[in-house]
Amino acid sequence: xxxxGVVPDILTSAKGLSSSVLPLGMIGMRQKIKDFFETAPLGxxxxxxxxxxxxxxxxxxxxxxxLLDTESKVLKIEKIMLxxxxxxxxxxxxxxxxxxxxxxxxxxxVRKDGSSLNLLGQDLPxxxxxxxxxxxxxxLIGLFxxxxxxxxxxxxxxxxxxxxMFSRLESVLTDLDxxxx
Numbered sequence: 608x609x610x611x612g613v614v615p616d617i618l619t620s621a622k623g624l625s626s627s628v629l630p631l632g633m634i635g636m637r638q639k640i641k642d643f644f645e646t647a648p649l650g651x652x653x654x655x656x657x658x659x660x661x662x663x664x665x666x667x668x669x670x671x672x673x674l675l676d677t678e679s680k681v682l683k684i685e686k687i688m689l690x691x692x693x694x695x696x697x698x699x700x701x702x703x704x705x706x707x708x709x710x711x712x713x714x715x716x717v718r719k720d721g722s723s724l725n726l727l728g729q730d731l732p733x734x735x736x737x738x739x740x741x742x743x744x745x746x747l748i749g750l751f752x753x754x755x756x757x758x759x760x761x762x763x764x765x766x767x768x769x770x771x772m773f774s775r776l777e778s779v780l781t782d783l784d785x786x787x788x
Contacts, residue, residue, distance in 0.1 A: 616640055624665040630655040631665055677762060684710045687766060688758065692771040699780040701787055710759035714780075719787045724754040734786055741782040745775040 618635040625631045632655055655661060672678070685707055692705035692712055703717040716724050716738070725732050731739075735753035742749060750757040760772055 609762070620736075624668060626668050628668075629661050629664050631658075631661040632656060633665075671773040681709045681762060683766075684760070684762070684764065684769065686763065687769055688712050691770075692758070695773075695780060697776065698777075699784055701780055701783045707758070710760055710762055714756040716754045716756055716783065727752065727755075736784060738779060738783055743781075746776050747775050747779065764776040775788065 616637050617640065619633065621632045622630075632658040675693075677681060688710065692714065694706055695714065696702045696705050700719065701716055703715045703721065705712060705714045707713075716734075718724060718734070724734050731753055735751070737755065738751055738753070742751065750759065758772075758776070760769055764772075
């Protein structure tokens with residue numbers, strides 16, 4: 608779905624199938640891979656799979672997304688996110704790089720010397736606590752797994768709200784830049 612002409616061998620999905628209303632996970636695969644696992648099973652699966660209520664919810668969510676042309680809206684959000692993320696990278700020394708696919712983005716945060724704030728799984732450094740406090744101060748709730756700051760606005764967001772979110776995020780990164788000096 609992200610790269611025209613590329614058809615994946617395996618596809619997974621979870622919360623998006625039910626708009627996070629109900630727990631649901633799924634995996635889809637090409638026939639040749641499915642055939643292999645018919646005779647060589649792994650003995651593992653999803654806890655929340657194949658329940659009729661969950662599947663009915665997923666069907667309605669997919670149907671609604673098609674009717675509302677959510678894909679076009681996400682493409683518009685993605686263009687804004689890429690532009691704004693690029694600006695954050697240019698303006699803030701604490702941001703090494705950023706990326707977005709659809710309405711899902713991420714910033715890689717670094718120290719003044721360009722080294723990562725920390726490695727995933729390590730204790731949080733004091734700079735990461737600055738980010739967490741500044742997110743709260745600026746009214747942002749999000750996923751921050753230092754050194755990665757995820758940007759995941761809801762798909763119902765409009766451009767004005769998206770720009771407000773990036774303005775608040777600008778303040779968070781300014782706080783981090785100041786803490787790193």
